[in-house]
Amino acid sequence: MIDFYYAPTPNGWKVAIMLEESGLEFTTHLLNLAQGDQLAPAFLDISPNAKMPAIVDRNVDGDPVSVFESGAILFYLARKTGRFLPGGPEGEKETLEWLFWQVGNQGPMAGQLSHFKNYAPEGQEYGFKRYLGEYDRNLAVLENRLEGRDYILGEYSIADMISFPWILIAKPLGASLEQFPNVTAWRGRIKERPAVRRAVNLHKERQNKGQHNAQNNNVLFNQSADTLRRG
Numbered sequence: 001m002i003d004f005y006y007a008p009t010p011n012g013w014k015v016a017i018m019l020e021e022s023g024l025e026f027t028t029h030l031l032n033l034a035q036g037d038q039l040a041p042a043f044l045d046i047s048p049n050a051k052m053p054a055i056v057d058r059n060v061d062g063d064p065v066s067v068f069e070s071g072a073i074l075f076y077l078a079r080k081t082g083r084f085l086p087g088g089p090e091g092e093k094e095t096l097e098w099l100f101w102q103v104g105n106q107g108p109m110a111g112q113l114s115h116f117k118n119y120a121p122e123g124q125e126y127g128f129k130r131y132l133g134e135y136d137r138n139l140a141v142l143e144n145r146l147e148g149r150d151y152i153l154g155e156y157s158i159a160d161m162i163s164f165p166w167i168l169i170a171k172p173l174g175a176s177l178e179q180f181p182n183v184t185a186w187r188g189r190i191k192e193r194p195a196v197r198r199a200v201n202l203h204k205e206r207q208n209k210g211q212h213n214a215q216n217n218n219v220l221f222n223q224s225a226d227t228l229r230r231g
């Protein structure tokens with residue numbers, strides 16, 4: 001059994017997709033990020049960056065194994081199941097390149113774009129434009145990579161699972177996929193997978209639809225070092 005610490009956001013979907021695709025048994029622990037569940041000491045022991053997704057794998061010989069950061073979790077689960085991870089040293093190297101690309105580039109830029117589009121106080125045009133440009137730049141990287149390929153590594157893999165969620169919601173982020181036909185076709189192929197649909201619907205009713213924002217929530221939106229160094 002795997003304990004899955006989750007909230008219904010693109011970063012949460014990445015791991016939900018892998019768990020659904022691989023058929024591993026899991027229990028979902030729904031975090032209320034707006035209320036600060038991610039700051040609870042017991043959760044920090046699992047995820048010291050105070051963010052979900054995170055897992056605790058109890059189906060192991062010996063002590064349970066905790067993993068935080070979506071890229072590390074997907075890699076761990078792909079290794080555990082022997083699935084969605086292209087083989088050989090070259091396959092593993094390319095998988096790591098695209099996992100790191102996502103968590104170091106596409107993810108943070110899309111996250112900031114989402115912040116300026118959905119949660120920042122009015123009048124932050126520069127921030128919105130900067131991150132829209134960066135989001136688009138990463139779309140171009142993906143568009144080029146998908147030229148002549150159905151999936152990022154040729155076959156469907158954890159590299160697609162990690163990159164798909166922030167592309168799924170391009171429109172609500174204020175971006176357009178019009179200039180990116182390869183990305184549009186890839187997004188369509190992944191979106192129709194039953195496991196992906198189940199993952200994206202996991203606790204959909206608990207999504208933040210703008211009710212918590214930078215002006216009314218100081219737990220999720222106005223953090224500083226003090227957030228993690230109290231007491």
Ligand SMILES: N[C@@H](CCC(=O)N[C@@H](CS)C(=O)NCC(=O)O)C(=O)O
Nearest residue numbers: 009011033038051052053069070220
């Ligand atoms: N690099 C991390 C990003 C995870 C992340 O940003 N999670 C957000 C939700 S989408 C979170 O838990 N936020 C809580 C907070 O910032 O306090 C990953 O890919 O796992």
